[in-house]
Amino acid sequence: MKVSALTTDFYELTMMQGFFKSNYNPQVVFDMFFRTNPFNGGYALFAGLDSILEKLENFEFDESDIEYLKSLNKFDNNFLKYLSTYKFTGDIYAFDEGQVVFAGEPLMRIHTTLIDAQLIEGLLLNTVNFQTLIATKASRMVIASKGGEIMEFGLRRAQGEDGALSAARASFIGGTSVTSNTIAGKKFGIPVSGTMAHSWIMSFDSELESFRIFAKYYPDNAILLIDTYDTLGSGIDNAIIVGLEQKKIGKKIGVRIDSGDMSYLPRQIRARLDSSGLTDAIICVSNDMTEEIISALISDEAPINSWGIGTNLVTGGFQSSLNGVYKLCAKKGTDGKYIPTMKISNSFGKTTNPGIKQVYRFIDDENGPIADLITLNDEKIKPNKEYTFYHPFSDSDFFKLKENRYTKCIPLLTKKMKEGKRCGEIKTLTELQAYAKANLNNFHKSYKRQINPHIYKVSLSKKLRNQKKDLITQERDQEIKEDNNANDIHKKQ
Numbered sequence: 001m002k003v004s005a006l007t008t009d010f011y012e013l014t015m016m017q018g019f020f021k022s023n024y025n026p027q028v029v030f031d032m033f034f035r036t037n038p039f040n041g042g043y044a045l046f047a048g049l050d051s052i053l054e055k056l057e058n059f060e061f062d063e064s065d066i067e068y069l070k071s072l073n074k075f076d077n078n079f080l081k082y083l084s085t086y087k088f089t090g091d092i093y094a095f096d097e098g099q100v101v102f103a104g105e106p107l108m109r110i111h112t113t114l115i116d117a118q119l120i121e122g123l124l125l126n127t128v129n130f131q132t133l134i135a136t137k138a139s140r141m142v143i144a145s146k147g148g149e150i151m152e153f154g155l156r157r158a159q160g161e162d163g164a165l166s167a168a169r170a171s172f173i174g175g176t177s178v179t180s181n182t183i184a185g186k187k188f189g190i191p192v193s194g195t196m197a198h199s200w201i202m203s204f205d206s207e208l209e210s211f212r213i214f215a216k217y218y219p220d221n222a223i224l225l226i227d228t229y230d231t232l233g234s235g236i237d238n239a240i241i242v243g244l245e246q247k248k249i250g251k252k253i254g255v256r257i258d259s260g261d262m263s264y265l266p267r268q269i270r271a272r273l274d275s276s277g278l279t280d281a282i283i284c285v286s287n288d289m290t291e292e293i294i295s296a297l298i299s300d301e302a303p304i305n306s307w308g309i310g311t312n313l314v315t316g317g318f319q320s321s322l323n324g325v326y327k328l329c330a331k332k333g334t335d336g337k338y339i340p341t342m343k344i345s346n347s348f349g350k351t352t353n354p355g356i357k358q359v360y361r362f363i364d365d366e367n368g369p370i371a372d373l374i375t376l377n378d379e380k381i382k383p384n385k386e387y388t389f390y391h392p393f394s395d396s397d398f399f400k401l402k403e404n405r406y407t408k409c410i411p412l413l414t415k416k417m418k419e420g421k422r423c424g425e426i427k428t429l430t431e432l433q434a435y436a437k438a439n440l441n442n443f444h445k446s447y448k449r450q451i452n453p454h455i456y457k458v459s460l461s462k463k464l465r466n467q468k469k470d471l472i473t474q475e476r477d478q479e480i481k482e483d484n485n486a487n488d489i490h491k492k493q
Contacts, residue, residue, distance in 0.1 A: 016118055026113070028330065028332070029110065029328075030328055033106050036103050039291075043453075050427075051131065055123060056123075059087070061083045089113075090112025091417060094414070104374070108124070108128070109357070125324055130321070133322040148294075152171040153180040153286065153308045173436050176313075178191045195221060196225050207235070207238050226256065232272075252281060256308070282306065286308035354467055358377045360373045363407060364407060368444060374458065381411075
């Protein structure tokens, strides 16, 4: 599956040519991380890793790509010849896909040449930002439903065909049970589901006839849409008639509501179904559901079994993107050693953490995560030792984690790609879903609240904090020196 290397921002190519013509292409390390947890929530669910690794294995410029670039009259022939044989050859370390992650943590660490690193930035962020956003959204809806079935029905509302496919994949990792998107079922092995639209019912002479014919042909999946004409009138009446007919042959039905008051209607429908002897009939609802609406309906004890969700799941709802970024954190010097680099900003949230890093998760005796510590990669973090956790942006804010407070600490960044080829275990999508569920279950419920979640601590080690402070001090001293030199020149003039 070829992936065009033109899937990049144009300035990456102009920078690459500059590096190429300058014969400057050192080994570098880039971090991918996001700045704030999405949806005002307490966590995110990492997704899109296997997708980006597969794309990078097949990332190349074909003949038509080179001809297009040549037509722009921006690139010389030597550079275009170099691109014509391009293959990504870097190493990638990353969290496991399906892991619970937090703002500020390097989810992926890319070791490669500067030219390589620049070219893949757009594709990597496009893939991981979107799938992480949607997997997180799906998990929030699953948690809100308290065991209910969340069905992804977002094809017609997604941002394009690829957006729908990626959303179906990410949603399933986040915990949805099925998709309405048939091609996603084929491509990813996700169970597909769907029964009827209002047009099915309106195509027949009567609502009852439409229900009977559908139940005849699909006796094991007779979910009847009852809000075409009158939900609590003909809709539920005709559904009960067909339900009782199906019951006689050992089959059961379900009903779906796509409009109206989703607290009142399911109560009335449940009462009618139960009083008719259809106690095993299920109730499915749809119509622009959000996790907040689901949570409210669950709190209100609305008798809903499953939830069909489209728009607010596959688009992210009120948050349409994850603010993931990709930053240079180290470059190899002429002596062969890596030099830590960082972006320094007047906004503390945009000041990056320098150097090649690792992330450790500290776990208590009940397998519950306590806190994450971002360290330099060469630090030896071992259990049975007290560690100091420093706030990422405040020198005075820290806490000490004593050795009796945790039972193990796990490094979260492991090698996923070596010299441009995937390495290690490749999980199926079902395995990724189970892994994500298990990870979420390990976290205390306070971190997963819809509103005002508890803040999980992500901190810096002492060594990393000191390196960061030293680089900031060096930069400020250099600014002062340059300002003084400029003043001296001005005085002489």
